[in-house]
Amino acid sequence: TGQRLLSQFGDLRGIAGATVEELSQVRGIGLAKAAQIKAAFELANRLGDSSQSGKKAVIKTPEDVVSVLGSRLKDKKKEYFIALLLDTRNQLIKIAEVSIGSLDASIVHPREVFREAITACSASVIFAHNHPSGDPSASEEDIGLTRRLVEAGGIVGIDVLDHVIMGDNKYLSLKREGIF
Numbered sequence: 166t167g168q169r170l171l172s173q174f175g176d177l178r179g180i181a182g183a184t185v186e187e188l189s190q191v192r193g194i195g196l197a198k199a200a201q202i203k204a205a206f207e208l209a210n211r212l213g214d215s216s217q218s219g220k221k222a223v224i225k226t227p228e229d230v231v232s233v234l235g236s237r238l239k240d241k242k243k244e245y246f247i248a249l250l251l252d253t254r255n256q257l258i259k260i261a262e263v264s265i266g267s268l269d270a271s272i273v274h275p276r277e278v279f280r281e282a283i284t285a286c287s288a289s290v291i292f293a294h295n296h297p298s299g300d301p302s303a304s305e306e307d308i309g310l311t312r313r314l315v316e317a318g319g320i321v322g323i324d325v326l327d328h329v330i331m332g333d334n335k336y337l338s339l340k341r342e343g344i345f
Contacts, residue, residue, distance in 0.1 A: 166193040170202075181206040182240040221256035224249055227338035230293050230329045233257065238295040238331050246273045246294040250287040251326070258285045273310055275317035282323050289324040293331060301332035308344055315345050 169191050174180045180188070180202070188199035222233055230249065237260075238245055244266040250258045261281040264273050282290050292314065296302075303311075311328045318325040327340040339345060 166191070169193060178240050182242060184242075221252075221258075223255050224251060224257055224291060225255050227327060227329045227336055227341065230291055230327070231331060231336050233260070234293055234331065238293070241295055242297055244294055244297060246292070248278055248281060249291040249293065250282050250285045251289045251291065252286075253288040255289070255326075258287060261285075273314075275314055278314060279317060279321050279323060283321065287323055289326050290318065291326045292328040294328075295331045299333035299335075301330040301335050301337040303330055303337060303339060303342070303344065308339070311339050311345055 170180050170188070173191050174183055174187075185196065185199045185203055188194055188202055189196050194202070222229070224230060224233065233249065234247060238247075245262060246264045246266070248261045248263050250261055252258055259281070261278075263278050263281065266272060278290070278292070292311070294307075307328070307330060311325075314328070315325045325345070327338055328345075330337045330339070
């Protein structure tokens with residue numbers, strides 16, 4: 166069965182990026198086994214994300230964002246919008262998966278984003294999302310959403326430090342680009 170998975174999806178990255186439905190199409194893999202495989206990859210991702218020796222990751226630059234989220238967002242076929250919730254020292258409190266969109270769009274409402282941040286007592290947030298196309302260029306929707314989120318953050322007292330868009334081994338920081 167493992168050999169069939171590899172021949173169908175190419176390598177471990179391909180298997181990790183496959184949906185439960187795609188995995189269950191392989192002979193010998195039912196829905197339950199496909200869900201177990203997805204769960205195993207998610208646990209491996211979380212283990213990789215957890216910092217060593219109990220120290221919290223400090224996130225200050227777009228490179229820090231890419232370092233923390235790179236493995237989580239790599240090879241995803243859908244757009245994932247994530248909020249990195251930070252304390253007053255820019256230490257990571259939590260990685261909040263806010264929404265998972267279609268291949269080309271993600272629906273994000275400020276109330277969902279800031280509900281997580283308020284619950285976690287965040288001082289600031291950094292947003293990140295991937296572009297499955299591989300091109301990290303900011304769309305008009307990305308820019309408009311970022312400006313709305315910065316405004317909403319100002320109202321609730323949570324600073325938006327950046328919005329990083331990740332593509333294939335490339336990224337774009339809307340803060341560095343001067344978009345907000």
